[in-house]
Amino acid sequence: MGSITRRRALSLLGCSAAAFPLATPMSFASTPSDNRLVVIILRGGLDGLDALRPYGDAGLARLRPEFETGPSAEAPDLTGFHALHPSLAALLPLWQRGQLGFVQAVSTPYRGKRSHFDGQDILEAGTAGDVPNLARRDGWLNRLLPLLPGAHGRTAFAVGRDEMLILRGAADHAAWAPEARLDMAPATRDLLMHVYADDPLFRESAETAFSLAASTGEVNAERTEALFAFAAAQLRDDARIAALSLGGWDSHRNQPREVTRRLRLLAEGIERLRADLGPAWDRTLVMTITEFGRTAYQNGTMGTDHGTGGTTILAGGALSRAKVWGDWPGLSEAALLERRDVMPTRDVRAYAAWALHGLFGTDRAALERRVFPGLEMGLDPGLIA
Amino acid sequence: MTSHLLAIRFGTGLSPDHPVPDEPDALMDDLVGPDVAEAAFPVSDWAQRVVDLRAFVDARRAQRRATEQEADAAKEAVRAQQAVLVRNYGGDLAAALARASIAPTGFRERLVWFWADHFAVSDGQSYLRRSVGAYHDAAIRPHLAGSFGTLLREAVTHPAMLSYLDQERSVGPNSPRGREGAGLNENLAREILELHTLGVDGPYTQTDVRELAELLTGLSISRDGAPRFRRNFVEPGPETVLGKAYGGARPNRHDIGILLDDLSVHPATARHVSQKLAVHFVADEPPEDLVSVMVAAWRQSGGNLTEVYRVLVTHPTALSPELRKVRRPLDLVAAAARATGQGPALPTAGRRVLRRYVAQPLAAMGQEWLRPPGPHGWPEEAAAWVTPQGLAARLDWAQDVGQAVDTDPRDFLEVALGPLASARTRFAVEAAEDRAAGIALVLAAPEFQRR
Numbered sequence: 061m062g063s064i065t066r067r068r069a070l071s072l073l074g075c076s077a078a079a080f081p082l083a084t085p086m087s088f089a090s091t092p093s094d095n096r097l098v099v100i101i102l103r104g105g106l107d108g109l110d111a112l113r114p115y116g117d118a119g120l121a122r123l124r125p126e127f128e129t130g131p132s133a134e135a136p137d138l139t140g141f142h143a144l145h146p147s148l149a150a151l152l153p154l155w156q157r158g159q160l161g162f163v164q165a166v167s168t169p170y171r172g173k174r175s176h177f178d179g180q181d182i183l184e185a186g187t188a189g190d191v192p193n194l195a196r197r198d199g200w201l202n203r204l205l206p207l208l209p210g211a212h213g214r215t216a217f218a219v220g221r222d223e224m225l226i227l228r229g230a231a232d233h234a235a236w237a238p239e240a241r242l243d244m245a246p247a248t249r250d251l252l253m254h255v256y257a258d259d260p261l262f263r264e265s266a267e268t269a270f271s272l273a274a275s276t277g278e279v280n281a282e283r284t285e286a287l288f289a290f291a292a293a294q295l296r297d298d299a300r301i302a303a304l305s306l307g308g309w310d311s312h313r314n315q316p317r318e319v320t321r322r323l324r325l326l327a328e329g330i331e332r333l334r335a336d337l338g339p340a341w342d343r344t345l346v347m348t349i350t351e352f353g354r355t356a357y358q359n360g361t362m363g364t365d366h367g368t369g370g371t372t373i374l375a376g377g378a379l380s381r382a383k384v385w386g387d388w389p390g391l392s393e394a395a396l397l398e399r400r401d402v403m404p405t406r407d408v409r410a411y412a413a414w415a416l417h418g419l420f421g422t423d424r425a426a427l428e429r430r431v432f433p434g435l436e437m438g439l440d441p442g443l444i445a
Numbered sequence: 446m447t448s449h450l451l452a453i454r455f456g457t458g459l460s461p462d463h464p465v466p467d468e469p470d471a472l473m474d475d476l477v478g479p480d481v482a483e484a485a486f487p488v489s490d491w492a493q494r495v496v497d498l499r500a501f502v503d504a505r506r507a508q509r510r511a512t513e514q515e516a517d518a519a520k521e522a523v524r525a526q527q528a529v530l531v532r533n534y535g536g537d538l539a540a541a542l543a544r545a546s547i548a549p550t551g552f553r554e555r556l557v558w559f560w561a562d563h564f565a566v567s568d569g570q571s572y573l574r575r576s577v578g579a580y581h582d583a584a585i586r587p588h589l590a591g592s593f594g595t596l597l598r599e600a601v602t603h604p605a606m607l608s609y610l611d612q613e614r615s616v617g618p619n620s621p622r623g624r625e626g627a628g629l630n631e632n633l634a635r636e637i638l639e640l641h642t643l644g645v646d647g648p649y650t651q652t653d654v655r656e657l658a659e660l661l662t663g664l665s666i667s668r669d670g671a672p673r674f675r676r677n678f679v680e681p682g683p684e685t686v687l688g689k690a691y692g693g694a695r696p697n698r699h700d701i702g703i704l705l706d707d708l709s710v711h712p713a714t715a716r717h718v719s720q721k722l723a724v725h726f727v728a729d730e731p732p733e734d735l736v737s738v739m740v741a742a743w744r745q746s747g748g749n750l751t752e753v754y755r756v757l758v759t760h761p762t763a764l765s766p767e768l769r770k771v772r773r774p775l776d777l778v779a780a781a782a783r784a785t786g787q788g789p790a791l792p793t794a795g796r797r798v799l800r801r802y803v804a805q806p807l808a809a810m811g812q813e814w815l816r817p818p819g820p821h822g823w824p825e826e827a828a829a830w831v832t833p834q835g836l837a838a839r840l841d842w843a844q845d846v847g848q849a850v851d852t853d854p855r856d857f858l859e860v861a862l863g864p865l866a867s868a869r870t871r872f873a874v875e876a877a878e879d880r881a882a883g884i885a886l887v888l889a890a891p892e893f894q895r896r
Contacts, residue, residue: 221809240837244844248882251873252889259891261831269833
């Protein structure tokens with residue numbers, strides 16, 4: 061790293077390094093808030109009825125005769141109505157401490173075709189039902205950034221190699237893929253920096269890249285866990301928002317096996333965040349979002365197909381209490397949307413908007429106009445402590 | 446030095462097999478000469494891609510209907526058809542790099558990539574599943590040295606574009622089909638004006654977009670993926686675009702051709718597209734006198750692209766020794782394929798090699814093959830590519846190639862950089878602790894990353 065300090069190198073991070081000239085001393089105290097938000101996009105469509113099983117509704121066992129639905133030794137009962145998927149049981153201590161919650165029967169305004177691509181675009185764009193035009197779309201977390209006083213190019217991090225539309229847009233933000241190896245021999249690295257000495261763009265990007273790679277160098281974790289470890293490292297520092305995605309939720313076949321594995325990775329990731337964030341965990345909200353829920357009934361291949369109403373998972377010390385939010389529409393045939401999907405009872409964007417309001421104090425009118433255009437936030441569900 | 450600048454700025458880089466162009470005319474000769482690169486590395490055409498797609502869709506349908514006894518065979522059939530599509534996608538990528546390696550200068554390949562980006566279509570579902578490479582070979586490649594009007598028409602009326610920008614389903618509200626309830630989709634009309642011709646600052650209004658969308662109704666796709674003019678979708682005309690009326694009461698696809706020809710020679714188009722060419726080849730902020738002579742050539746020649754390119758490659762400001770552009774990932778990987786001599790072997794090298802050294806690195810660097818983020822294509826500016834994350838991927842790739850290439854780094858430096866090599870790079874490559882590190886440093890050097 062030569063004479064460049066890590067802090068100075070870090071200040072160069074971001075899509076447009078020019079926004080952070082070296083001459084400006086970074087004030088690390090100048091952050092929008094001490095609260096943190098982690099948004100995890102579950103790509104493929106999480107089966108909410110499997111993650112949080114509303115066994116108290118007799119419809120569940122009727123629609124899913126071959127799935128495990130009830131509480132058991134492995135699937136703890138949370139509310140007398142909902143049981144936790146066994147792979148999430150590792151998070152039970154969080155529930156007991158009031159740091160785990162759920163929102164049931166939510167969805168984006170997207171209806172009809174149940175396409176992953178359109179559904180994810182709308183989820184990340186944060187717009188109403190129409191698929192945003194490809195050329196002009198940006199993401200709701202990006203539109204939030206200008207509303208955060210003191211926000212800078214490191215306030216929000218896109219973590220991982222997946223493109224994160226949710227952070228795309230005009231506001232400066234940072235991105236890093238912890239899977240970058242950068243395992244260059246020290247002598248070669250010195251030679252490289254010698255080669256880059258006269259080229260500020262390459263020199264500064266390389267300094268930041270080596271610094272970021274070093275900050276996760278000790279993370280001896282699988283690929284997925286490395287995403288969470290890296291996010292935690294940034295949030296401990298001066299980042300306040302991290303967005304990352306986990307794929308593999310499109311469980312048309314063999315759902316018990318597939319979803320079990322994915323949920324375990326998610327639970328491990330949340331645990332890793334908690335462990336690595338330390339005291340900052342108490343000021344953190346983790347929120348999963350997914351493009352749609354899945355059919356209420358199981359299909360012919362031990363799976364579920366694309367549906368509508370789904371479930372959001374909430375975790376963190378910033379959560380007000382352990383609770384399942386959201387009106388339950390029921391699973392009787394008449395209660396289902398088009399006789400197949402959980403009927404959404406509220407727009408998932410309303411919960412996201414109230415979370416932003418609670419964490420960062422963002423003005424309600426700005427949330428309804430700028431971040432989620434046209435959203436009616438409705439009553440405050442009180443997610444944030 | 447000038448020759449080497451021509452080779453990297455307008456071609457696919459330096460090569461152990463091809464001399465650098467001794468003057469700008471060599472680029473132009475290559476462009477108007479026979480397309481040896483495509484002849485050597487052909488890929489299957491659009492019609493065949495649609496056959497492959499249908500076979501895949503049919504196999505999936507058969508799998509859904511299969512009885513328990515048929516299930517294994519049906520699954521195998523889907524897998525086989527899926528493999529065909531994956532081979533098409535990888536085959537397009539391998540062919541692109543092989544062509545860039547053997548082309549005399551690579552100017553044509555660079556123009557194919559430029560225009561494929563200008564008329565961007567992204568890999569996706571339906572007709573666009575692993576088929577976009579065939580769109581490039583059909584609509585872009587044969588037409589990039591003629592009139593812009595022809596190129597425009599071929600690109601925006603190709604089924605790939607009609608599918609990508611939803612034109613196939615756009616129906617005039619007063620057409621026979623529209624009276625049954627189908628409606629207009631403005632997507633293609635808007636992008637033609639905003640991206641393909643006049644530019645976002647061009648002299649058009651929302652009314653022009655709407656009228657153009659009505660004029661474009663009828664452009665659609667047949668079941669076998671060919672262009673099809675659906676007369677019962679056509680909004681009865683005329684439609685007024687930029688103050689001129691096109692079409693009449695009877696559906697006639699020729700009216701669309703006349704409109705596109707008019708747009709192709711519009712002064713705003715000449716400026717927008719000349720500026721874009723100069724930004725792509727010369728500098729993120731190109732010299733204004735370069736752009737203005739290109740515009741003049743465009744207008745004098747009625748949009749003859751060869752005349753515009755000739756001005757571009759011969760203008761003194763286009764040959765400034767400063768390397769102001771950063772190679773996009775595809776350009777970078779192709780230059781390495783050409784300099785290492787490995788490019789021609791890629792089409793037969795196997796999927797694993799292609800993934801490890803080309804496809805995955807491209808995605809990690811931010812330019813996944815055939816998947817631009819939208820109809821506006823990939824970013825141009827250096828800062829969009831040389832981010833910490835993007836550069837880390839470039840360095841990882843350089844190290845991997847360094848491990849795989851069996852050449853003396855000092856020799857490789859002469860082939861890949863020649864007189865472009867800086868004193869710093871020469872020193873570092875000499876001092877590298879092993880052969881692989883030396884090769885990696887050549888590939889990582891600004892003189893190789895830039896052009």
